[in-house]
Amino acid sequence: MTLAPLTRRAPPPLAAGARVALVAPAGPLRGPDELDRAVANARALGWEPVASAHALARTGYFAGADEARASDLNEALRDPRIDGVWCLRGGYGAMRVLDRIDWSALRGHPKPILGYSDVTALHGAIARQAGIVSYHAPTARTTLSAFSRASLTRAVSRGEDSCGVAERARVLRPGRARGRLEGGNLAVFAALVGTPYLPPLEGAILVLEDINEAVYRIDRMLAQLRLAGALHGVRAIVFGQCTNCPEEADDGARTLDAVLLELADWLRVPCLAGVPIGHVAEQWTLPLGRMAELECDERRVAVV
């Protein structure tokens, strides 16, 4: 028996003139230049940026204390004049504030929330606690490539298919699948296991990426998801880029692709690796929670 896919409400697209809060829920900006770039990025997309109170704060490796970061995010969610939230950067720290966020505000007034990497924690919580589509997208401080800007615009401003064909992707296990887009940064995603912030994966196309992780660590994260029973009902595995993920020569067959294929074989689902998602200049924006189709042979992902 196949369960019906879990549906999520999509927030309204961010049209021209939309007021977008620039919030730093995790790591700090390096300086005002990065905030300036975020402001320019938002304006170039036709939006009116609104920098949050602690956008330039720094406390250790956080953009301000937990209270400050949670407060900025809650302000943006509660303010009826704010139409969307674009996270300034990842780093680490979003998961620390998940139990301080006003999810009922987001449920009552769904808004597009954008970011990736550490923002994966926020996406998981949004899925689980608010039932809203959110956007795995470059952070606001990024120097946006034309490729990334085009995909982001299609996804967030128009609600159109923001993926496509990834010519250089690797078909690890052929096949096709249809399911909800879920996932994000694997290390952060795995760190949500056991908490009330891991999105349900029944009926999902699970999309993952990572940076600075040895293959055995990727293996361990996937093992946690498997042993926790979190992968039940996953319909496909799509991996983006693993940036600076060393494969040791003497580890023989335990390459990243071998580890991914092993998981896909165990799940008996198709697997495509190397799509433009992750810590790279050319990124697809993914509407997490929306339905998509994977056609491995064509190396295609389509939001439907």
Add this chain to the structure above:
Amino acid sequence: MTLAPLTRRAPPPLAAGARVALVAPAGPLRGPDELDRAVANARALGWEPVASAHALARTGYFAGADEARASDLNEALRDPRIDGVWCLRGGYGAMRVLDRIDWSALRGHPKPILGYSDVTALHGAIARQAGIVSYHAPTARTTLSAFSRASLTRAVSRGEDSCGVAERARVLRPGRARGRLEGGNLAVFAALVGTPYLPPLEGAILVLEDINEAVYRIDRMLAQLRLAGALHGVRAIVFGQCTNCPEEADDGARTLDAVLLELADWLRVPCLAGVPIGHVAEQWTLPLGRMAELECDERRVAVV
């Protein structure tokens, strides 16, 4: 209301002449020399070592395939002529075989099982699935210091207090506590969250150590434990060594000690850091599951 501590059965001590299986549940040995050293270590403790079938196997970063490693461990647990199991090394891979282990064999015939680092996954599963005391101890391939050998002997061969006073330990939050010893390598421990292999921590003195982790990663692992509700009822935090855990100068107050103190403050429990546990030459052997007392002011841990 304080719940009664969860008690675990202690296996019989390993007396002179005990037959001890040398098993590699995770990473491979570098070569036969390491197995020779493990054999010599066991004999120096008065035991009769029995190398498992795949003790020298290598498959990528594993000591043989999952089937082989699980088979070696199950052989040792099921064989009535084997009195104990000393893991040859850590690395990564024990958690991958936890769902293949014959826990009923261990419940039926409790045996001391020794190791640390990646073997933390085995300890967690032993606690949860078999209810047996197991030993956080140097791996068999280690060049044993006199300090480590003395503590190991007290714990495993005599069932005596194997801890003591750690002169150089840092009192992060004063106080005293009494509880079951639980824990191990933090990265591996956090990777058990959400699985059926995380030991219950109600009434525990939680002892942790790690290697090669930036402070923000330690922070993330502790956040996962906290958000998963796994820390409810923890009575004290004891941290061993964090070997090669860089603290970035510009991260200000987010040092390892600050992160540990923050957690101890949140739990309102005593916290002692820097005890001889971890990836260092001088290690206490910890009988996980046995009761212990922590006296922060005296920098003392005592198995009682």
